[in-house]
Amino acid sequence: MSSQVTSPTTVGVRIDQGRLRERLDALAEISPIPGGGSSRLALTDEDREGRDLVRSWMTDLGLDVTIDSVGNVFGTWKCADGAPVMTGSHIDTVRTGGRYDGNYGVLAGLEVIETLMASNLVPSRPLSVGVFTNEEGARFQPDMLGSLVYVGGLDLETALDTVSIDGARLGDELVRIGYAGPAPVPGLHPHAFVELHIEQGPILEAEGFTIGAVDGVQGISWQEVTIHGQSNHAGTTPMRLRHDPSFVAGAITVFLRDLAIRFGGNQVCTVGKIDLSPNLVNVVPAKATITLDVRNTDETILKRAESEIAAFLEKLANDEGVRIETRVLARFEPVIFDEAVVDLVEQLAIQHGHSVKRLPSGAGHDAQMLARVCPTAMIFVPSHLGISHNPAEHTDDQDLVHGANVLLDTMWHLANDSRIGAH
Numbered sequence: 001m002s003s004q005v006t007s008p009t010t011v012g013v014r015i016d017q018g019r020l021r022e023r024l025d026a027l028a029e030i031s032p033i034p035g036g037g038s039s040r041l042a043l044t045d046e047d048r049e050g051r052d053l054v055r056s057w058m059t060d061l062g063l064d065v066t067i068d069s070v071g072n073v074f075g076t077w078k079c080a081d082g083a084p085v086m087t088g089s090h091i092d093t094v095r096t097g098g099r100y101d102g103n104y105g106v107l108a109g110l111e112v113i114e115t116l117m118a119s120n121l122v123p124s125r126p127l128s129v130g131v132f133t134n135e136e137g138a139r140f141q142p143d144m145l146g147s148l149v150y151v152g153g154l155d156l157e158t159a160l161d162t163v164s165i166d167g168a169r170l171g172d173e174l175v176r177i178g179y180a181g182p183a184p185v186p187g188l189h190p191h192a193f194v195e196l197h198i199e200q201g202p203i204l205e206a207e208g209f210t211i212g213a214v215d216g217v218q219g220i221s222w223q224e225v226t227i228h229g230q231s232n233h234a235g236t237t238p239m240r241l242r243h244d245p246s247f248v249a250g251a252i253t254v255f256l257r258d259l260a261i262r263f264g265g266n267q268v269c270t271v272g273k274i275d276l277s278p279n280l281v282n283v284v285p286a287k288a289t290i291t292l293d294v295r296n297t298d299e300t301i302l303k304r305a306e307s308e309i310a311a312f313l314e315k316l317a318n319d320e321g322v323r324i325e326t327r328v329l330a331r332f333e334p335v336i337f338d339e340a341v342v343d344l345v346e347q348l349a350i351q352h353g354h355s356v357k358r359l360p361s362g363a364g365h366d367a368q369m370l371a372r373v374c375p376t377a378m379i380f381v382p383s384h385l386g387i388s389h390n391p392a393e394h395t396d397d398q399d400l401v402h403g404a405n406v407l408l409d410t411m412w413h414l415a416n417d418s419r420i421g422a423h
């Protein structure tokens with residue numbers, strides 16, 4: 001396969017930096033937060049405004065716009081017959097998001113199409129840009145929910161019945177914001193899928209690479225842990241008589257950090273959410289609810305981490321006299337992308353004069369779901385200091401442009417080279 005893509009040539013046109021920057025800023029201005037980022041949790045009013053804006057740009061470009069029944073939006077340039085070469089990402093954000101995570105991939109996709117149209121370069125397959133629902137998983141779990149439903153990995157009814165952290169039903173929110181569309185899910189299989197994204201980690205910048213050819217995504221294990229104890233008076237209850245959920249939540253947090261350090265390698269663990277009830281200064285809590293985010297590129301090690309955590313929870317419940325319940329919020333195995341598409345990204349980036357590193361993604365992405373149904377890979381650009389899920393997230397304009405130009409050539413090749421892609 002790799003001999004087919006040893007020396008792809010670039011098509012020679014370049015995206016418009018000013019237009020990409022203007023769209024990124026206009027989208028960020030819909031839901032600005034201090035520090036320069038955005039807060040657009042999935043299916044909120046802010047998400048609707050963002051969707052409306054992106055949809056208007058798709059319409060202005062003359063794209064065929066479709067919305068499916070889980071709210072994924074697709075803008076397709078129907079310039080030829082056949083399955084499209086698809087790109088895309090998401091425009092929902094975490095509550096304290098930056099302006100690049102997801103948005104960049106969607107808007108660079110529009111930029112690719114607009115640039116080719118303006119240059120009278122018509123590919124041999126349709127090109128499509130997808131905006132997938134609830135990629136972040138911050139409001140509804142699991143993450144990548146829209147793309148998971150698109151590829152048939154989660155049935156529509158279960159997805160629509162998902163309840164958010166604020167108690168809203170996903171299906172009701174879709175209707176409320178006007179994005180319960182008519183297109184069926186699972187959706188059509190693209191010919192190939194390639195997603196452009198900021199790295200969100202420190203590696204490319206620290207090692208001096210300008211483009212990442214992403215060869216896979218690490219596995220993700222999310223669970224919610226609820227600890228039921230004995231609420232009591234903080235001043236009168238002797239320490240030996242306590243059944244304290246806040247202590248247990250803290251012990252789990254420390255255990256996860258120690259586990260990650262002990263395992264080393266790619267192991268990461270995070271407790272991102274801690275809720276105490278009744279959450280008062282002088283009350284031993286009745287209940288603690290925390291979330292665990294555990295990731296590794298190696299499924300066997302990820303499973304070992306999960307089983308060590310389960311054993312620790314059981315021991316804590318016995319030692320502390322509390323009741324512990326767990327609920328899986330998301331579980332995705334590591335994904336390996338299509339070798340030929342990764343090669344193509346790498347070769348084209350080299351042709352563009354970049355230093356390229358092959359690396360797996362630490363973050364979850366819609367591409368890992370699309371990889372179930374068509375040849376898929378991703379392109380990364382550097383993230384300054386590796387900061388992401390933070391309004392301070394930053395990538396230099398020059399790097400944004402580099403990534404979009406590599407995306408353009410990758411999509412062009414995938415649309416015109418019949419040897420790569422689904423058959």
Ligand code: GLV
Nearest residue numbers: 136143362363364
């Ligand atoms: C999605 O952004 C994730 O948590 O990886």
Ligand code: MN
Nearest residue numbers: 101102135197
């Ligand atoms: Mn993202």
Ligand code: MN
Nearest residue numbers: 094101136389
């Ligand atoms: Mn994200």
